[in-house]
Amino acid sequence: MIILIILLLITLGGVAYHYNKKIDKLKKQFAKESYAIRLDAKKRSGAVQWGKTIEHFVPFMSSFPVPPEDVTFLGMPIDYVGFCDTGSKTKCSVHFVEVKSGNSFLMGKQKNIKKAIEEGRVFWHEIVVDGNNVK
Numbered sequence: 001m002i003i004l005i006i007l008l009l010i011t012l013g014g015v016a017y018h019y020n021k022k023i024d025k026l027k028k029q030f031a032k033e034s035y036a037i038r039l040d041a042k043k044r045s046g047a048v049q050w051g052k053t054i055e056h057f058v059p060f061m062s063s064f065p066v067p068p069e070d071v072t073f074l075g076m077p078i079d080y081v082g083f084c085d086t087g088s089k090t091k092c093s094v095h096f097v098e099v100k101s102g103n104s105f106l107m108g109k110q111k112n113i114k115k116a117i118e119e120g121r122v123f124w125h126e127i128v129v130d131g132n133n134v135k
Helices: 002-054 108-118
Strands: 071-073 080-084 093-097
Touching: 093 108
Parallel strands: none
Antiparallel strands: 071 080, 080 093
């Protein structure tokens, strides 16, 4: 009986040792992967911040399609809307401009807006409200 108990304790000790080694290995792997994830998140965050910063300066670049004084920054879902030649009945135009940097791409909503513009599904709405007639 004592020999059986000793063998059982030795077996349990071996199993515990085996699992402790596995646990240590998993902890090291977790720490390594956590570090990689944090590093990736930091890089992505930096890229997003760069994009958000640079988009404010893009209208002053020579390749920007609209004079900077004619654009209004929206930010979301499209970065800029520009109104050119508003004094002309024949040359007046409206421009939607989205700024992208690095490996960024159009999001779903932005793709839908682009398609609506390209297909001519753009509308004018004018809303008239009563004024505040203080006497």
